[in-house]
Amino acid sequence: MTLREAIGQLFILGFEGHTPSEALKTFVRDLTPGGLILFGRNLGDPEEIAALTNALQVASPTPLFFAIDQEGGKVSRLAPPFTRWLSASAVGAVGSTELTHAVASAIARELMVVGINMNMAPVLDVLSNPANPVMAGRCYGSDAQVVAQHGIAFYRGLASEGVIAVGKHFPGHGDTTVDSHLALPVVPHDVGRLSAVELAPFAYAIKAGIPALMTAHLLLPALDPEHPATLSRRILTDLLRQELGFRNLVISDDLLMKGIADSTHPGEAAVRFIEAGGDLMLICEDEAAQRQALVVVTEAVETGRLSEARVLASCKRIADAKAQHLHRKMAASTGEIRAVVGCDAHRRLAESVGMDDKGS
Template identity: 40%
Template sequence: MNADEIARLARGTLLPSFPGATAPDWLLDELEAGLGGVTLFALTGNVPSPESLAALTARMRKAGDPLIAIDEEGGDVTRLGGHATGSPYPGNAALGAVDDPELTRRVYRSLGAELAEAGVNLNFAPSVDVNTADDNPVIGTRSFGPDPELVARHASAAVTGTQEAGVAACAKHFPGHGATVEDSHLSVPLVDADLELLDRRELVPFRAAIAAGTRAVMTGHLNLPSITGGVPATLSHAAITGLLRERLGYRGVIVTDALDMEGASGEIGIPEASVRALAAGADLLCLGPNEHAETVRATLEAITGAVRGGRLAPERLADAAERTAALRRWLAGQVPAAVDRPAGLEAARRAIRVTGSLPGWNGSPPLVVELKAGGNIAVGPTPWGLSPWAPDAVRADGAAGEAGRVLERATGRGLVVVLRDAHRHADQRALAGALLAARPDTVVVEMGLPVWRPGSAAYLATYGAAAANAQAAAELLGLTGTS
């Protein structure tokens, strides 16, 4: 295999990013030279609208045959327009609460249809992590739930629905990010599980996704000492080749989570992490949202240098190329599905759980108070809350004296307090408790996981903060503002 062939094979493993809604010249040149594809990010300006995204993907396809990937989970992690308005589809926690796999299939088919219309052909979803740690800082509502069998049946439905729309699904984050209390964006989370526990917990949904025909699986930057010996799973031959390929029998494309994350490249850098991931058995390398032309050049040099130096077999690159070629052949034969937006609102409505009795507002709308809660790095600054249906809603951050000011504004009217993962935010719990002590008729709406349940007149759990979840809650509350 000559140097040009090795360089082309190396290029074919890369999924870099770029800023803006126009493909830069360097990217078009790389696509012509065989670049594997791109990963799109909302925060870098790739997706100002579905229409502009469709024009962008069409331009890239004139230069090559790229895999065009995005993180579009619905729910709290949304990129296709929802990053600005909130997603019209609830996320996995809500779908798991409903526990109707056919509805999950329908939601993911519609979501996939919207991606296909915009020219995206690889969706980094569904998340099939079993969320067994309440204090998980990065999964939470992105998981179908804490029960492996529930997650498995919805993993299968989500994969099937996505691929019925002609978009490749990517089950993540192998071998499972749900039992951690650390974020792999910031560190290498520990999963303290031996193979026996993994087999009956984390791996159950991945088996289901593989049986459903998922075209891709994404690795997580996770430390499983009994399996990987302290090496992040993304860089571990034992995890990727031994566990995923050999034990689970998976034959499709393996893609890494973003290699700019601390859990993968914090001590070694992206080029070296790329070499190690390929050697471990990965086929495609997601580089990260800020990794553009310079990172591509450095990574290509590292990969080709590793081949020349004998650290990376050229056959490993050829193996990756064949798998991605098979994915492209599958994509070429797909027929798009129809968008079905009503599925999202139906799912959000069916997911809500109400404890207690909802009060009437006696003709005067309640004061809605939304307690400050930022999203994690994966979620980003996506809008959430009930303010579109409550024009005078207020945001509160738990500062001293804030309860008094809120209670004064709520004089003579009902009070609705909106939380998001209150079990993870002491300031939310403290302020909500102070308000409830003075106003036991307060209605509490939890838009994250309903772990902390205060004693209130009524408690609504939406299992997510997407626009669809908010609308469903607003309908139940009888809010009269316009969205």
């Protein structure tokens, strides 16, 4: 693998279209990304999704992470006939981690059958601010222990069917009033409060073995008064790697979100993220920005700003994760897809969440 190909592995990229065009296959072969992320613009019917993931897996020089945001509730990318799941807040309100595990397992079965092997979930944020415009409905609750218990159950449910869980948004987005898609939120709490509330679910999930965490574009002055968490060595290396002992994949939130992009070009943000201790950078659209970011990271290695050893350390974590988790890379047959997606068992499970949440 060349240095350019190794650097490509550090990116999860979004793209346009829902069919495996020759241009899209060339994009994958040329940029050699570690993964691709799917949004509504990429999602046809289940058979079309399977054809897309299969074709791009074949085109890619290395196995691909295929990622999606399938939390349930308002953050659900897959439309019917995929099962419609209630939100994390509704699932958490039932109070059964067994149910949370079952829901995640069912979500994972529907993902895997169409070739999607990574879910940007569970949300491990603690909803301590009910006025939070982004996280309301997406959190398992306002108690750190409850969030940890359900988050771990969700991660294990995904893992039981072969899907990689990505816990988010480290170090905790639950007490914010600003959407990091639009600006940089500030979390003003002291270290004691952060440890007891915001960080606690992540610490428990790390001990439970969660394979990946996503960073938040947040400023936490008590931890680093200058740099957002995504670009902070104090937070990603000193705190996450060393103090909390996390050895698995660290994935950025989208580097085009304004919480980062208003102050830092995506190429520079990518370099700073790697310097801080991150592994996989998410750039969800804009092929020009994606290509430029890859060039900027390559130049940073060539000029000595980033060491080749640092890049290869992340490449090894990525390769190890793929070897451990991507046992079945390809989507299933049409018959199996139709037997799984939106099946009666999943529909009944989804309905049971709604009934329990209503107290019936």
